[in-house]
Amino acid sequence: MVALAGISMLSASPVLAQGIGHTWFMRGSIVGTDTNGTIVCIGKADGVEVGQTLEVYRVINHPGPSKGVAPTYHRQLIGHVTVDHIYDDHFAHVSVKDGAPAKHDIVELRRSN
Template identity: 30%
Template sequence: MLRIVSIVLLTSLMGACSSSPFYHKVFMRGQIVGVDGDEVVFCIGTETGASIGEEFVAHRYTYEENQENGDYYGTKEVGSVEVREIVNEHFAKGVISSGEVTKYDILFSKQGPLTF
């Protein structure tokens, strides 16, 4: 019984944390949350300083098993996205300007990862 209560409590706590400003700033910043054809919605808004016409480079997390050095996690560039509309302080809409960009890819500014 204690195990079930613990699981329910942990699940509830994780759900609450995922909607918090901290979660958004640390884990979601730059993430593409939706793709429909060449249109995308992503987690970069006025709070991050996004502006219409700005272009971001899309990266995808990769995993390669390396027998000599252990496991390797990294990113690879997969395309770019241009901002077309600022939705609010957290989100913007844009179009894929090159490459094959998918949901959960991460957008970096031309200068590198987004900062807080």
């Protein structure tokens, strides 16, 4: 009975409901473009809304050996996009507000502190 209750709680988790591919590998990525513009892997399940502005970051690799514990990667702000249309729980169409976002860049909603 305890095991059944635990399984029920896990299956209700929004993260698991989105699927492992979306949750851990794609969420927040620019996945491509179509005739209407740029498609991002962020949608209703992530709480995004039409009209929101998202920041776009690119992961920059610093080649060569790592020096101590410092990371060999950092995120560079590339620009901003605005959500035009939400397709479903996982995908949305955005238009470029500024910068030059590219496939595999990361999009995220800036949260107020």
